[in-house]
Amino acid sequence: MKKNNILIFIGFAAFLILAPVISPDQYITSVFVSFCIKIILLTGLNVILGFAGQMSMAHAGFYGLGAYTAGILAVKLSLPPLLALIAAPVAVALVAFVLGLPSLRLHGNYFGMATLGAGMVLYLVFGAARNITGGPNGLMGIPAFSLAGHPFSLKEIYLVIACFALLGLLCINNLSRSHMGFALRALSVSEDGAASVGIDAFRLKLSAFVVSGVFAGFAGGFQTFQSRFITPETFAFFPTVLMIIAIVLGGGGTQWGPVIGALLLTVADELLAVYPDLKPLILGSVFILIVLRFPGGIIGTLGTYMAQRQEKEDPAS
Amino acid sequence: MKTRTHIAIVIPVLIALLAGLAGSAVKVDAAGAPSQEPIRIGTLESVTGPPAYVGDKMKKGAELAVEEINNAGGINGRPIEWFFYDPAGDTETAVIQTRRLIDVNKVDAIVGGGSQSGIAIAMAQIAEETKTIFIATEGAREIVKPSDGKLRKYVFKATINDTEIAAKTLEYWKGQGVAKVGFLPDNTGFGQPALQAMEEQAPDHGITLFVETFDTSVTDLTPQLSKLAQEKPQAYFAWTASPAGVVFLKNAKQLGLSENAIIQNCFGFADERFMEQAGDAAIGTFVTAPKLPVYDELADSDPVKESAGKFVETYRAKFNEAPNLYAAESYDGIYLVAEAFKRAGSTEPDAVARELESLKDFSGAQGKFSFSSEKHDGLSASEAAVMKWDGTRFTFVE
Numbered sequence: 097m098k099k100n101n102i103l104i105f106i107g108f109a110a111f112l113i114l115a116p117v118i119s120p121d122q123y124i125t126s127v128f129v130s131f132c133i134k135i136i137l138l139t140g141l142n143v144i145l146g147f148a149g150q151m152s153m154a155h156a157g158f159y160g161l162g163a164y165t166a167g168i169l170a171v172k173l174s175l176p177p178l179l180a181l182i183a184a185p186v187a188v189a190l191v192a193f194v195l196g197l198p199s200l201r202l203h204g205n206y207f208g209m210a211t212l213g214a215g216m217v218l219y220l221v222f223g224a225a226r227n228i229t230g231g232p233n234g235l236m237g238i239p240a241f242s243l244a245g246h247p248f249s250l251k252e253i254y255l256v257i258a259c260f261a262l263l264g265l266l267c268i269n270n271l272s273r274s275h276m277g278f279a280l281r282a283l284s285v286s287e288d289g290a291a292s293v294g295i296d297a298f299r300l301k302l303s304a305f306v307v308s309g310v311f312a313g314f315a316g317g318f319q320t321f322q323s324r325f326i327t328p329e330t331f332a333f334f335p336t337v338l339m340i341i342a343i344v345l346g347g348g349g350t351q352w353g354p355v356i357g358a359l360l361l362t363v364a365d366e367l368l369a370v371y372p373d374l375k376p377l378i379l380g381s382v383f384i385l386i387v388l389r390f391p392g393g394i395i396g397t398l399g400t401y402m403a404q405r406q407e408k409e410d411p412a413s
Numbered sequence: 414m415k416t417r418t419h420i421a422i423v424i425p426v427l428i429a430l431l432a433g434l435a436g437s438a439v440k441v442d443a444a445g446a447p448s449q450e451p452i453r454i455g456t457l458e459s460v461t462g463p464p465a466y467v468g469d470k471m472k473k474g475a476e477l478a479v480e481e482i483n484n485a486g487g488i489n490g491r492p493i494e495w496f497f498y499d500p501a502g503d504t505e506t507a508v509i510q511t512r513r514l515i516d517v518n519k520v521d522a523i524v525g526g527g528s529q530s531g532i533a534i535a536m537a538q539i540a541e542e543t544k545t546i547f548i549a550t551e552g553a554r555e556i557v558k559p560s561d562g563k564l565r566k567y568v569f570k571a572t573i574n575d576t577e578i579a580a581k582t583l584e585y586w587k588g589q590g591v592a593k594v595g596f597l598p599d600n601t602g603f604g605q606p607a608l609q610a611m612e613e614q615a616p617d618h619g620i621t622l623f624v625e626t627f628d629t630s631v632t633d634l635t636p637q638l639s640k641l642a643q644e645k646p647q648a649y650f651a652w653t654a655s656p657a658g659v660v661f662l663k664n665a666k667q668l669g670l671s672e673n674a675i676i677q678n679c680f681g682f683a684d685e686r687f688m689e690q691a692g693d694a695a696i697g698t699f700v701t702a703p704k705l706p707v708y709d710e711l712a713d714s715d716p717v718k719e720s721a722g723k724f725v726e727t728y729r730a731k732f733n734e735a736p737n738l739y740a741a742e743s744y745d746g747i748y749l750v751a752e753a754f755k756r757a758g759s760t761e762p763d764a765v766a767r768e769l770e771s772l773k774d775f776s777g778a779q780g781k782f783s784f785s786s787e788k789h790d791g792l793s794a795s796e797a798a799v800m801k802w803d804g805t806r807f808t809f810v811e
Contacts, residue, residue: 121516122515122543123512123516123517130505130509224600231600231601231602232531232601234504234531234535234602236534236555236559319505323508323535324535324538325504325538327504327532329502329504329531330504365509366509366513369499369506376461
């Protein structure tokens with residue numbers, strides 16, 4: 097298992113890094129940029145939603161907070177892009193910590209409601225704090241990402257983002273096999289059960305929430321520097337719903353689930369771009385179908401299927 | 414055994430991704446096309462998402478113009494091949510779709526900036542970098558001229574500037590002896606730049622502004638209007654393209670303000686649907702907008718009477734509904750770029766940009782367009798009109 101996973105990872109990494117480099121046009125690269133940012137975002141959401149089983153609906157808000165933090169620092173305070181990029185996850189982690197302190201004491205849907213509210217407040221602030229965020233008109237004048245005076249081209253910034261996405265996947269792979277990963281999965285099944293074997297559920301959930309915020313912050317920072325223009329609409333309520341759907345479709349609590357989810361969102365965006373009216377209908381139908389027939393998501397279902405097949409072929413074990 | 418599992422996962426994934434990238438746009442139009450190489454034009458308008466109430470009309474306006482030009486034999490005999498995408502009000506999506514138009518569909522020009530100024534600004538950056546002709550159908554001045562003050566070479570605008578609407582309105586008030594105005598801009602990217610424009614120009618016309626900003630989701634403007642009424646203004650002017658303008662008209666009527674003051678909306682309200690919603694409260698109120706709604710009252714010598722008339726007629730025939738200014742913006746955008754391609758005799762962006770800059774008095778559905786190397790927005794204050802709603806239609810005032 098481990099060895100195969102390493103092979104898949106290497107294959108996927110080679111694909112991510114090579115595909116846009118050999119392609120001549122910017123469109124392919126920008127699709128891959130969007131894909132990688134979605135991987136980072138969803139990998140983060142997977143920690144709190146998939147592993148810990150907490151329905152966080154503030155993720156688009158966190159994503160936006162990261163984007164606006166980086167953007168505002170670069171535009172209004174003329175901070176170097178690298179510092180602005182690093183500040184984004186720090187800011188989101190702080191907000192996630194402060195928000196998590198009271199809200200993670202809530203359970204089930206109530207936590208979802210609290211984070212939904214927080215996400216909406218963030219979205220409204222992006223639109224209302226006109227002097228700082230540029231309001232609904234968007235934040236303009238974001239400089240290109242540069243390091244030591246060298247401005248990054250689209251391909252170069254893509255490589256940075258892709259490496260980050262891969263690094264994020266590695267971290268999650270480690271997490272899922274660590275003590276924390278097992279503890280998170282335990283508490284997602286039963287908090288009381290987890291507490292009875294000595295797991296500090298609240299502290300663990302808070303850490304997971306902050307980690308998911310860090311990922312969202314990085315995704316936001318990258319988004320800011322690649323599009324160089326951000327509007328509140330990207331971070332509204334519907335994107336949060338799409339992210340949750342993507343996690344469910346891909347398979348929550350697995351390493352590759354968010355990648356499949358990100359892929360589905362990216363491909364759906366591009367394929368359905370010419371049929372805008374049908375997009376919600378098609379996405380909705382697919383979602384219903386998957387939830388009814390394959391509640392474990394694509395990765396979960398495949399895993400179960402393979403396990404069953406193996407049992408049949410290898411009755412000795 | 415497990416290797417196969419993973420192959421089972423990875424292969425469909427790769428296939429799906431490649432299929433997604435290869436899936437090219439549906440080629441709308443080019444029916445009965447001559448065999449010549451087509452001219453490719455791309456359009457981004459939000460027919461879903463928050464800006465859909467303007468985006469839908471904008472898409473239809475562009476569609477109509479493409480169809481008309483192709484039926485008339487295309488541009489110098491070359492048909493237009495039209496590509497359309499819907500960014501649904503999201504900048505991130507719009508950026509990818511813009512690159513897709515440029516890299517995959519290889520368009521010669523883009524008309525329409527996603528039905529939202531913010532999106533159009535993001536697209537303008539890409540258009541400028543890739544030397545793609547871009548005609549925006551959105552309002553913000555920053556689309557053609559970013560805040561650092563340098564005009565974008567390849568980016569133009571088929572919409573009127575808020576500064577021109579402000580100038581026309583202030584001029585009208587001056588003639589009516591108005592000295593004090595209660596001004597209500599909304600808090601969006603539409604209302605706020607207008608506030609700046611009004612504040613800059615009002616002193617030149619000897620007019621004092623009293624300002625109350627409001628949110629587009631407002632359901633009652635009585636507090637704002639009552640506060641402004643204490644200053645006894647001779648005119649109340651709301652600047653919004655949202656249904657809040659209906660609230661403005663209704664509240665102004667309830668407070669009896671219309672008895673001794675002018676009640677006026679900006680061009681966001683030159684739409685019969687809004688006026689009809691306000692019912693009796695809208696009767697006798699004014700709007701400042703490009704001339705389209707009152708085209709039939711223009712002098713016969715004004716070529717806009719004919720060009721706007723043709724637009725209204727063909728739009729009605731095709732879509733069986735009344736056109737509005739939003740539809741006219743994208744309709745004009747397509748015609749402007751088609752004219753520039755025709756004059757340039759090629760699709761070479763520098764030549765097309767030069768031809769656009771040299772267009773003078775080009776008669777469209779909204780008015781006469783004149784561009785120059787310093788002005789990439791084509792409509793001036795002289796192309797705007799003050800009009801009055803009589804309960805069923807707009808009538809020309811000045």
